[in-house]
Amino acid sequence: MTRFLLVMPPLTGHVNPAAGIAAELTARGHEVAWTGTETVLRPLLGPDAQVLGTGTRAFRAQGGHGLAALRSLWEGFIVPYARFTAKPLDTIVREFRPDALLVDQHTPAGAIAAHRHGLPWASFAPGAMELGRPYRALPQVEAWTEGLLRGLWERAELPEEEFTDPRFSPALLLATTGPALTGEAAPPAHHALVGPVLRTRPADADFPWERLTPGRRRVLVTMGTLAGELGAGFLSRAVLALELCGPGVQPVFAAPRELLPELPSHAVAVDRAPVLELMARGELDAVLCHGGMNTVGEALAHGLPLVTAPIRHDQPFVAAQVAAAGAGLRVPFARVTPERLAEALGTVLESPDVRERAVRVGRDLLAGGGAVAAADRLEALVGAPARTPL
Structure with a gap:
């Protein structure tokens, strides 16, 4: 039996796919422990998961667009979260004594702890932001992020000459x-593009399945867990757009009710939708979303075309690739009108070519092997020689 420690940020979109990998490792007889903010991890993972908490602290909400959003992410979350969790992580690694770590790219303190203890570690990339180096044309931005990471390395009192970018394990990166x-x-040989990890989630007994009207085409509208108030204006335009699509199209909104305007009688609105269950049951015909990797991967894995309205971080990159692959359309989040949005939705609902390409891209993504391939690569990682601890 091998011990794996998963170091994850308190972000639903990062924890959910990692949970599928953890389940596969557990099924193979390995011991899996999680570390991070227990108040977030526990509700997502359930009572049986082994969670070694690093404490709870509030962080500034992420906001803005483009470079402002990048600064908000790094200065408001990644760096302070790394500082806050550094000492608890070091203690957890000493006491749990894992054989290897799986470290989310948003939790560099995990990679630093692995380096300190001479343990093999893999990077986990549930998004595409770091994979494609979207800011490579802006060397000052890349130098700024590297400076922040070097600051964390120095704070951990590790030798400067041993600096390794904690976002990128030299041994394995799972995406x-x-x-x-x-x-x-x-991609490089140590980059394993495993595709979407489709983890079975508990059935949602509270979802109003009886309101899904037979004979109507359905569009899921979800702008992710971090859009917050920023998404309210877009959601209002989405409501109008779906009304313009006609009574034959039924929207399913996954958003806090206070962010939604008055809805037509045939619309369904819930705070959180059982997305994978809706997709697996064949209840959806298209997805309108923010371009987050999880939602995009899950939709395409089920052959569903997309309309994306990216907000920040890796979302514009993912949305551009969806459009380039012909599996959906991209619209501007801040400026799209209800009429233009209705036109885009009509295209993905009516076009056989878009649906066919969505099916094809989804098939290619699933060929990556998902949780099974990820677990295979992690098992192989443990067989690699570890560095001598400091």
Whole structure:
């Protein structure tokens, strides 16, 4: 039996795919423990998961667009979260004594702890932001992020000459995407593009299944867990757009009710929708979303075309790749009108070519092997020689 420690940020879209990998490792007889903010991890993972908490602290909400959003992410979350969790992580590694770590790219303190203790570690990329180096044309931005990471390395009192970018394990990087959505025909050998990890989630007994009207085409509208108030204006335009699509199209909104305007009687609205269950049952015909990797990967894995309205971070990159692959359309989040949005939705609902390409891209993503391939690569990682601890 091998011990794996998963170091994850308190972000639903990062924990959910990692949970599928953890389940596969557990099924193979390995011991899996999680570390991070227990108040977030526990509700997502259930009572049986082994969670070694690093404490709870509030962080600034992410906001803005473009470079402002990048600064908000790094200065408001990644760096302070790394500082807050550094000492608890070091203690957890000493006491749990894992054989290897799976470290989310948003939790560099995990990679630093692995380096300190001479343990093999894999990077986990549930998004595409770091894979494609979207800011490579802006060397000052890349230098700024490297400076922040070097600051964390120095704070951990590790030798400067041993600095390794904690976002990128030199041994293994697991990404829940595929070449069709990265633009990389031949990624490095230690990059495993395993595709979406489709984890079975508990059935949602509270979802109003009886309100799904037979004979109507359905569009899921979800702008992710971090859109917050920023998404309210877009959601209002989405409501109008779906009304313009006519009574034959039924929207399913997954958003806090206070962010939605008055809805037509045939619309369904819930705070959180059982997305995978809706897709697996064949209840959806298209997805309108923010371009997050999880939602995009899950939709394409079920052959569903997309309309994406990216907000920040890796979402514009993912949305551009979806459009380039012909599996959906991209619209501007802040400026799209209800009429233009209705036109885009009509195209993905009516076009056989778009649906066929969505099916094809989804098939290619699933060929990455998902949780099974990820677990295979992690097992192989443990056989690699570890560095001598400091």
